[in-house]
Amino acid sequence: MKGIYRFLLVSAAAVVMAVDINTFVHTGGLLPGGFSGISLLVQDIFKTYFNIKIPYSPIYWGLNVVPAAICFKYVGKKFTLYSIWMLVLCGVLTDLIPGLHVTDDILLTSVFGGILNGVSVCLCLFAGATSGGTDFISIFVSEKTGKTIWNYILIWDCFVLVIFGILFGWNRALYSIIFQFASTQILNTIYRRYQKYTLFIVTNKADEIIALIRNRVNHTCTIMEGKGGYTGDDRKIIYAVISSTDEFKLVQSIKEVDPDAFINTIETKFLKGNFFMKKND
CATH class of the missing domain: 3.30.70.120 (Alpha-Beta Plaits)
Structure with a gap:
């Protein structure tokens, strides 16, 4: 019964994250944190500079191979397998499902998109899984040290955003910081395992x-x-x-x-x- 509960919770998290990417992130031209953001950045670079459209999921999955292997060995096998299901389902849904038109206001898009992203990650964590990427790294460090490093992850994400701003404009990068800040605050408020x-x-x-x-x-x-x-x-x-x-x-x-x-x-x-x-x- 617990396994079914975890499976459904992780599946719900994947749906929420995919909807968030296709509805808020794409509408605002934003860059979310972690490997999801890096995957979208790679997509934008190939589309803008090489006129090549590549799918989201192969990049997203490829970036997560090494962190997933580390967590499988040092954190937990079921934890990693549920996380891999999250990665697979989210990647497929992001490429397949259409986005919804909610608002054209980029500030609202940044705030509520960030909130949805944080909720998605929290659903994963409550299920004993993660959304992958830097979350894998954060959980690994927290298991070893007992400390939360979400704010350090935010600093790394801001570094990626500097590259994003140089290539695609600072307005999108600055609004993306709001998106990521809102997401981080949801994590710090709702998920308190390491507090x-x-x-x-x-x-x-x-x-x-x-x-x-x-x-x-x-x-x-x-x-x-x-x-x-x-x-x-x-x-x-x-x-x-x-x-x-x-x-x-x-x-x-x-x-x-x-x-x-x-x-x-x-x-x-x-x-x-x-x-x-x-x-x-």
């Missing part, structure tokens, strides 16, 4: 909460002794670092175990040391 939170929990039911944390996130925590400033009673303070994806449900469960628990949640900017994170399969 972490620190919990400080003041409680009288430390043993039960420690067991709960261990069962939910598969790692333990640190216990500190405290004293109530008002009552002077002894308190246990539990210190734990968790993935942001676990934060909401875990806090709810803690409140069920101890309704009187005082919980302080802090976003963790940097973490060094052993931290368990479920691997991509």
